Amino acid sequence: MSDRIMGGIGLALSLFYIWAATIIPESFMADVIGPSTFPIIIGVLMAVCSLVFIARPDPDPVWPPLNRLAEIGFAILVCFLYAQLIDELGFAICTALASGYLCWRLGGTPVTAVLTGLGLAAGLYLIFKTILGLSLAAGPLGF
Numbered sequence: 001m002s003d004r005i006m007g008g009i010g011l012a013l014s015l016f017y018i019w020a021a022t023i024i025p026e027s028f029m030a031d032v033i034g035p036s037t038f039p040i041i042i043g044v045l046m047a048v049c050s051l052v053f054i055a056r057p058d059p060d061p062v063w064p065p066l067n068r069l070a071e072i073g074f075a076i077l078v079c080f081l082y083a084q085l086i087d088e089l090g091f092a093i094c095t096a097l098a099s100g101y102l103c104w105r106l107g108g109t110p111v112t113a114v115l116t117g118l119g120l121a122a123g124l125y126l127i128f129k130t131i132l133g134l135s136l137a138a139g140p141l142g143f
Contacts, residue, residue: 002061007053014050018043071105078102090139091128096121 021039064072082098089097100117104110128134 003053003057007050010050011047014043014046075102086137091136092121092125093139095124
């Protein structure tokens with residue numbers, strides 16, 4: 001039953017996400033795919049995964065203990081803070097901090113988490129800014 005509830009919540013969130021992606025304004029320098037294509041793809045994938053949870057729930061689900069639920073809550077908070085602070089701190093700094101924290105909480109050592117955060121931020125910046133030519137939040141350091 002809990003899988004179906006979470007699947008329903010995920011489906012509702014994915015539909016909201018897809019709707020929100022459709023109202024992203026087009027810039028005057030719009031490309032062929034437009035700014036809403038990637039978010040719509042993510043929303044569709046989330047909807048498909050949610051439908052799997054609804055159609056094939058675990059017959060004997062085991063809920064995590066309270067401390068693990070707190071970890072999930074902190075991960076959600078990090079994602080929320082990422083979205084709120086990206087304009088002030090910039091893409092590279094926010095991505096390094098968020099991915100480093102999440103890597104650490106997923107079981108990485110602190111050194112591995114820092115290196116992963118820095119590497120992921122640099123790699124994504126290279127792909128998005130240099131290769132794809134996307135505009136990213138610059139932040140105080142200019143990148």
